[in-house]
Amino acid sequence: MKQKWIAGVGVFAVVSLGILTASGFQNEKDEKPRNEKEIQMYSDTDFAMDTVVMETLYTTGEDKNPLVGETLREVEQTLLSWTNENSQISRLNRAGGASTEVSSELLGYLEMILQLAEDSKGAFDPTLGEIIRLWDISGENPKVPGQEEVETLLQTSGYEKIRLEGKQVTLEEGCTLDLGAIGKGIGCDVIAEELQKQEEITGMILNLGGSSVMAYGQKPDQSQWKVALTDPRDVEGGYLGAIALKGGEFLATSGDYEKYFMEGGKRYHHILDPQTGYPVWNGLTSVTVVCDSGLLADGLSTACFVLGMEDALELLEKYNADGAFADEEHNIYLTAGMEERFELLKNTYTTKLLN
Ligand code: ADP
Numbered sequence: 001m002k003q004k005w006i007a008g009v010g011v012f013a014v015v016s017l018g019i020l021t022a023s024g025f026q027n028e029k030d031e032k033p034r035n036e037k038e039i040q041m042y043s044d045t046d047f048a049m050d051t052v053v054m055e056t057l058y059t060t061g062e063d064k065n066p067l068v069g070e071t072l073r074e075v076e077q078t079l080l081s082w083t084n085e086n087s088q089i090s091r092l093n094r095a096g097g098a099s100t101e102v103s104s105e106l107l108g109y110l111e112m113i114l115q116l117a118e119d120s121k122g123a124f125d126p127t128l129g130e131i132i133r134l135w136d137i138s139g140e141n142p143k144v145p146g147q148e149e150v151e152t153l154l155q156t157s158g159y160e161k162i163r164l165e166g167k168q169v170t171l172e173e174g175c176t177l178d179l180g181a182i183g184k185g186i187g188c189d190v191i192a193e194e195l196q197k198q199e200e201i202t203g204m205i206l207n208l209g210g211s212s213v214m215a216y217g218q219k220p221d222q223s224q225w226k227v228a229l230t231d232p233r234d235v236e237g238g239y240l241g242a243i244a245l246k247g248g249e250f251l252a253t254s255g256d257y258e259k260y261f262m263e264g265g266k267r268y269h270h271i272l273d274p275q276t277g278y279p280v281w282n283g284l285t286s287v288t289v290v291c292d293s294g295l296l297a298d299g300l301s302t303a304c305f306v307l308g309m310e311d312a313l314e315l316l317e318k319y320n321a322d323g324a325f326a327d328e329e330h331n332i333y334l335t336a337g338m339e340e341r342f343e344l345l346k347n348t349y350t351t352k353l354l355n
């Protein structure tokens with residue numbers, strides 16, 4: 001991914017703006033000191049990682065938003081995809097119990113993921129892909145599967161079936177990796193890393209589907225980045241609150257309202273209890289986490305949804321993360337750190353302070 005942004009700039013400039021001069025995209029230092037250059041804002045909407053990507057960039061240089069979508073699609077295709085047979089995850093899943101060498105990038109992610117699985121006592125489990133597909137919750141034919149089918153798949157799932165030795169990864173036969181719960185968070189981390197190499201970029205807010213957000217740098221007026229929090233029970237998608245972020249912070253939300261189907265008055269959604277293979281029903285409707293890593297924010301929001309509020313608190317503390325928990329009763333419980341950054345937008349909700 002390293003050369004991508006530098007090489008990619010040329011590609012983008014050629015396709016979109018014939019008027020750029022060669023020096024314009026070679027990033028040459030000109031005579032004008034940097035602080036005298038004006039900061040421009042560029043906003044864009046794209047589609048990647050199965051979701052709408054919203055980008056707002058502040059820079060003294062060119063509009064590099066197109067590279068963001070390009071990079072995210074590349075991460076998906078080369079790393080995370082279940083369907084592209086050349087992705088690293090897909091190759092691992094086809095290995096049939098044999099060990100496979102992975103990139104140091106993926107190894108780093110897997111180490112964090114396994115640590116999170118352990119720290120959450122298995123509430124976060126990256127091996128539930130087959131079970132999620134059995135439910136087909138976001139697919140064409142969502143259905144409640146037979147108990148036996150679920151139990152059979154549970155036997156081959158479980159994070160303890162993943163082994164790391166150096167750069168070699170081994171999945172026990174029948175076990176597969178599904179990084180669906182953290183893919184967008186990884187995307188945010190990769191973009192944040194790229195931005196750090198782009199001196200002319202002073203700030204960016206990147207929002208993947210409303211559920212994974214990266215804040216980078218600052219706005220020219222120094223005001224805080226703000227992210228809207230969806231009301232899980234508002235069919236029109238209204239917001240219940242807003243959360244302020246500083247540059248370098250990441251936010252993720254896991255909820256029971258984006259991917260689900262109703263049957264017999266029950267809401268079958270896409271966050272599964274790894275113990276049972278069934279959706280989690282504990283009264284929570286969404287969990288939002290803020291911390292300094294996209295992968296961890298994303299993974300923690302899923303883990304905390306599964307754990308429920310009480311057990312989640314300890315996990316959040318360990319990762320130095322802030323949390324907001326919305327429930328069916330229209331309460332929104334906030335950790336102390338979250339309370340400082342939270343603004344209630346709907347008076348049908350009541351905020352309550354945790355710990
Ligand atoms: P979204 O991807 O919509 O933002 P989440 O981050 O909560 O939502 O991830 C949900 C996805 O994670 C599911 O679609 C499934 O692929 C996977 N998943 C479901 N339950 C778990 C779990 N307990 N641990 C890890 N991944 C899970």
Ligand code: MG
Binds near residue numbers: 181254299300
């Ligand atoms: Mg998540």
